[in-house]
Amino acid sequence: MLQAVPNLGGLSSTAVTLFSTYTSGTQAIYEQWFTNGPFWCASLAASLMLVRSMTNHVIPKVQLRRYIWSPLSSHHTLVINEYCGLTVNHVFKAAEVYLRSKISTPSMEKDQEVTDSFETIKLKWRYSCIRLSSSSKSLDSQKRQFELTFHKKHKAKVTESYLPCVLAQAKAIQDEEKVVKLYTLHGSNSSRTWRWTNLKHPATFETMAMEPEQKRLILDDLDRFVKGEEFYRKIGRAWKRGYLLYGPPGTGKSSLIAAMANYLKFDVYDLELTSIRDNSELREVLLSMKNRSILVIEDINCSVDVQNRAKKLGSQIPYSGLHQKQDEKVGVMSKSITLSGLLNFIDGLWSSCGDERMIVFTTNHKDKLDPALLRPGRMDVHIHLSYCTPNGFKTLTSNYLGIQESNPHRLCGQIEGLMETTEVTPAEVAGELIKSDDADVALEGVVNLLKRKKAESEIILIDQDEGTKKETEMPQTKRQKTKDNNVSKFFKNLSKKVGISHVGSRKRRRQGWP
Numbered sequence: 416m417l418q419a420v421p422n423l424g425g426l427s428s429t430a431v432t433l434f435s436t437y438t439s440g441t442q443a444i445y446e447q448w449f450t451n452g453p454f455w456c457a458s459l460a461a462s463l464m465l466v467r468s469m470t471n472h473v474i475p476k477v478q479l480r481r482y483i484w485s486p487l488s489s490h491h492t493l494v495i496n497e498y499c500g501l502t503v504n505h506v507f508k509a510a511e512v513y514l515r516s517k518i519s520t521p522s523m524e525k526d527q528e529v530t531d532s533f534e535t536i537k538l539k540w541r542y543s544c545i546r547l548s549s550s551s552k553s554l555d556s557q558k559r560q561f562e563l564t565f566h567k568k569h570k571a572k573v574t575e576s577y578l579p580c581v582l583a584q585a586k587a588i589q590d591e592e593k594v595v596k597l598y599t600l601h602g603s604n605s606s607r608t609w610r611w612t613n614l615k616h617p618a619t620f621e622t623m624a625m626e627p628e629q630k631r632l633i634l635d636d637l638d639r640f641v642k643g644e645e646f647y648r649k650i651g652r653a654w655k656r657g658y659l660l661y662g663p664p665g666t667g668k669s670s671l672i673a674a675m676a677n678y679l680k681f682d683v684y685d686l687e688l689t690s691i692r693d694n695s696e697l698r699e700v701l702l703s704m705k706n707r708s709i710l711v712i713e714d715i716n717c718s719v720d721v722q723n724r725a726k727k728l729g730s731q732i733p734y735s736g737l738h739q740k741q742d743e744k745v746g747v748m749s750k751s752i753t754l755s756g757l758l759n760f761i762d763g764l765w766s767s768c769g770d771e772r773m774i775v776f777t778t779n780h781k782d783k784l785d786p787a788l789l790r791p792g793r794m795d796v797h798i799h800l801s802y803c804t805p806n807g808f809k810t811l812t813s814n815y816l817g818i819q820e821s822n823p824h825r826l827c828g829q830i831e832g833l834m835e836t837t838e839v840t841p842a843e844v845a846g847e848l849i850k851s852d853d854a855d856v857a858l859e860g861v862v863n864l865l866k867r868k869k870a871e872s873e874i875i876l877i878d879q880d881e882g883t884k885k886e887t888e889m890p891q892t893k894r895q896k897t898k899d900n901n902v903s904k905f906f907k908n909l910s911k912k913v914g915i916s917h918v919g920s921r922k923r924r925r926q927g928w929p
């Protein structure tokens with residue numbers, strides 16, 4: 416039995432006929448529904464014409480007679496056609512999905528009936544498929560429709576409550592069944608198109624190694640956003656939300672985007688800004704995106720010159736708004752996408768095209784971004800993804816080894832203790848955990864990793880004696896940032912002393928450094 420759902424929007428659609436209704440008995444009525452709920456629009460003359468047209472084309476005469484001319488019938492029937500003119504009728508589509516969940520076959524057979532109930536109301540659905548031209552066998556020559564019959568005293572309830580519930584239920588079913596897609600840009604210059612593949616990233620909020628409170632805040636924000644159509648309309652803002660994910664490499668920025676997409680069932684558009692010619696191409700590409708989607712621009716400070724202008728001016732580098740810079744990551748010349756072009760797309764006039772859109776930027780260096788990009792209203796939510804915490808570790812051991820918090824492994828306490836004082840990314844921990852199914856072996860690997868990292872940081876303590884005394888009094892996040900700098904300063908200093916160039920930690924280890 417279908418239950419009433421509170422706060423459902425009306426049967427909004429573009430201005431097209433969604434369904435027609437007629438009552439049994441001599442007083443046949445033909446009604447049409449338009450945008451923003453029921454809107455009775457057919458004049459008597461138009462009604463008669465439409466009834467005649469129905470008589471001729473839509474409903475077989477026998478059935479029509481039965482519905483319309485039987486004077487004793489107390490029932491009312493809605494006819495929901497597949498098309499309203501040339502447009503697909505979304506009530507028909509919703510009914511199709513909804514009824515599929517009520518039958519055992521993949522779709523309804525011709526003339527099949529399904530009974531349903533809503534509160535105390537009994538309803539009967541019937542699917543009919545009428546061939547318009549006997550000579551043609553193509554699908555286009557068929558007129559498909561649903562007929563929904565119920566007692567006429569329930570007409571208001573059915574149209575105002577039951578059908579919105581059918582729509583909501585169909586949307587929930589479609590969301591459940593939806594496979595999230597990953598779009599990337601293909602083609603060159605004038606023929607840029609988005610091509611998609613299924614996004615099979617398994618990340619979910621359950622598998623993310625994050626503080627539970629941080630997860631809860633993000634989920635609450637996403638829930639508020641998807642339910643916020645009315646709210647955004649009321650406050651006169653485009654229904655979109657900007658997220659900035661920042662933190663060191665391997666802390667889960669990309670995984671969080673996948674988890675968000677899987678949670679919302681939003682498609683992901685992965686935009687490589689360096690492949691876009693200029694601001695106008697950027698606009699075109701963005702306008703061709705669909706609603707209910709997440710636009711992702713990863714490593715924003717590698718893709719476009721969005722570095723802090725104040726800092727640049729301070730360093731005597733002129734900021735012209737038009738930049739050609741060597742892209743360090745992909746080794747190509749970044750074209751003339753400007754900061755103002757990017758800001759325009761985030762909150763300029765045309766950014767309000769489309770609904771339910773999210774924009775996610777990621778960066779490893781938030782401090783290098785121009786403050787204009789960080790201003791509230793542009794990036795609404797800033798999420799710091801940081802090193803692995805004991806809570807994050809618990810999630811990872813549960814994911815990889817099935818170890819539950821209630822029954823921890825003997826090494827868990829030691830690892831969590833080391834994590835309090837040692838910086839290790841969730842990716843590094845995951846890298847150890849995936850090496851073996853044997854919890855003893857995998858967790859020994861994590862212990863060794865942490866000890867190695869701790870040893871590295873102790874070398875820094877000796878080298879940066881003055882600085883580290885101050886660091887110990889800093890909160891964790893500040894300490895992490897400062898330490899990143901200290902690591903590189905230390906290795907730069909050391910390199911000078913021993914005559915080697917500055918290298919990354921993996922390379923350092925290969926060269927025999929701790």
Ligand SMILES: Nc1ncnc2c1ncn2[C@@H]1O[C@H](COP(=O)(O)OP(=O)(O)OP(=O)(O)O)[C@@H](O)[C@H]1O
Nearest residue numbers: 622623624663664665666667668669670841842845
């Ligand atoms: N917070 C996390 N929770 C669960 N797994 C994580 C997390 N962070 C990293 N991982 C693991 O490490 C791998 C790499 O992480 P991911 O690519 O999401 O990091 P990133 O921050 O986007 O890195 P980069 O800045 O280099 O792009 C993931 O596939 C996942 O297995």
